[in-house]
Amino acid sequence: MISIKNLHKSFGELEVLKGIDLDVEKGQTIVVIGPSGSGKTTFLRCLNILEKPSDGTVEIGGLVADFSKPMSKKQIMAFRKQSAMVFQHYNLFPHMTALDNILEGPVTVQKKDKAEAKQKALALLEKVGLSDKADSYPHQLSGGQQQRVGIARALALEPKVMLFDEPTSALDPELVGEVLQVMKDLAQEGMTMVVVTHEMRFAKGAADEVLFMDSGRIVERGTPDAVFNRPQEERTKRFLNLIQDTDTI
Amino acid sequence: MYLNSIFSNPERLERLGDIAQSSFLPLIEAAVQFTLPLSVISFILGLFLAVVTALARISTVRILQWIARVYVSIIRGTPLLVQLFILFYGLPTIGVTIDPFPAAVIGFSLNVGAYASEVIRAAILSIPKGQWEAADTIGMSYSQTLRRVILPQASRVSVPPLSNTFISLVKDTSLAALILVTEMFRVAQQIAATNYEFLLLYGQAALIYWVICFLLSLVQGQLENRFDRYVSR
Numbered sequence A: 001m002i003s004i005k006n007l008h009k010s011f012g013e014l015e016v017l018k019g020i021d022l023d024v025e026k027g028q029t030i031v032v033i034g035p036s037g038s039g040k041t042t043f044l045r046c047l048n049i050l051e052k053p054s055d056g057t058v059e060i061g062g063l064v065a066d067f068s069k070p071m072s073k074k075q076i077m078a079f080r081k082q083s084a085m086v087f088q089h090y091n092l093f094p095h096m097t098a099l100d101n102i103l104e105g106p107v108t109v110q111k112k113d114k115a116e117a118k119q120k121a122l123a124l125l126e127k128v129g130l131s132d133k134a135d136s137y138p139h140q141l142s143g144g145q146q147q148r149v150g151i152a153r154a155l156a157l158e159p160k161v162m163l164f165d166e167p168t169s170a171l172d173p174e175l176v177g178e179v180l181q182v183m184k185d186l187a188q189e190g191m192t193m194v195v196v197t198h199e200m201r202f203a204k205g206a207a208d209e210v211l212f213m214d215s216g217r218i219v220e221r222g223t224p225d226a227v228f229n230r231p232q233e234e235r236t237k238r239f240l241n242l243i244q245d246t247d248t249i
Numbered sequence B: 001m002y003l004n005s006i007f008s009n010p011e012r013l014e015r016l017g018d019i020a021q022s023s024f025l026p027l028i029e030a031a032v033q034f035t036l037p038l039s040v041i042s043f044i045l046g047l048f049l050a051v052v053t054a055l056a057r058i059s060t061v062r063i064l065q066w067i068a069r070v071y072v073s074i075i076r077g078t079p080l081l082v083q084l085f086i087l088f089y090g091l092p093t094i095g096v097t098i099d100p101f102p103a104a105v106i107g108f109s110l111n112v113g114a115y116a117s118e119v120i121r122a123a124i125l126s127i128p129k130g131q132w133e134a135a136d137t138i139g140m141s142y143s144q145t146l147r148r149v150i151l152p153q154a155s156r157v158s159v160p161p162l163s164n165t166f167i168s169l170v171k172d173t174s175l176a177a178l179i180l181v182t183e184m185f186r187v188a189q190q191i192a193a194t195n196y197e198f199l200l201l202y203g204q205a206a207l208i209y210w211v212i213c214f215l216l217s218l219v220q221g222q223l224e225n226r227f228d229r230y231v232s233r
């Protein structure tokens, strides 16, 4: 479903991604961990071309983007449609209701039939457990509810791949579970997902593979059990020690 | 002294009352016919110009940025009255003659455009980057992002400063008297020239300006309330 080859990204002099290679099968859930500043966010943003990679190729769902060549806006838009992003800070549109946030993609952008889109949007709200919040504005929702709307908004685009950038790290601890549950359900239904998160329980329960990123490279990868319990690399061990001091396992 | 003479002289008081009464209607007429249309038309054109200028300022195209900067700098760095004089008295010397009212509209629109562009630019820049990203990820084009996401939020932030711009504009239209637009202040001048009751006429004009601006500030409050609907406080 995803095939990434030699992905590079520099901001001016600063090389943030130094050659990422990764293949993800349809229906797999990949969890990406790594220290702050290691390039995890940049990596996800490159897959959605929110950031234009400097070099490399990415194939998602049969569409190939070759970043060594210039891309037209149209090509970028087409490629972007393959995936959808869920943000750390939700980034809901504050002047629209939950329902309108979800409809914005299908109706305004994809020009789908409004009545049909609305039915689908309501079904998505039900799926994330927020049927009764369709007409609420984001500020009337808790962080966990906002993030679930964020997930529904991304799903409404009918992407082949869902990208999550630390979706629970801005949440109060008691609200993390409800969001992770929605994500686990998605994984179970066979959605292909790339998730940046330090929630070990999610990684252990839902991930097919865990990647440890450091300084713009994938340093170690394997099953959750292998990476968490038998890390091979010194940097992985140090990082796991650090987060296990602070996180609940 | 003046007050003294009024109250010690019932005839004069009566004369003042008569003048006030008979001048009230022409003043209101001038306000409705010229002051308000001049304000509203200039404000709408100016806002349009302001949005374009603000977008040019934040665009990545150097030449657009530069044009917008020069325009704003010239308008902000020269007196409004001088601009109006150039448009109305200056341009005819190079063969460009503009009637008073359109000349005033051009002058005031250019002014609003420059000042409001700074307001709108600041408002656009105050919208968190995450909003642009969210719009990007759902596939919006630049113009869709502006129309659906950025400008609606920016306009909420802009209501108070733009209301001030509009209220200033209403008062500034009195300068159009000097390029022969028969707006309210010019009518007050004309009436006063026949009866020499300058204080009375200019006082009446001031009162009407004040009432208009007061009503506008009420409208501003209403607008702010409406926009606050979706914002937690």
Ligand SMILES: Nc1ncnc2c1ncn2[C@@H]1O[C@H](COP(=O)(O)OP(=O)(O)O)[C@@H](O)[C@H]1O
Binding pocket: A011, A014, A016, A034, A035, A036, A037, A038, A039, A040, A041, A042, A043
């Ligand atoms: N738009 C940008 N311009 C310049 N540097 C950036 C930009 N975005 C990220 N970076 C830099 O890239 C590095 C990786 O950032 P990021 O991908 O956010 O890491 P992570 O998500 O793993 O914390 C950091 O050093 C950050 O400062």
Ligand SMILES: [Mg+2]
Binding pocket: A040, A041, A042, A166
């Ligand atoms: Mg990050």
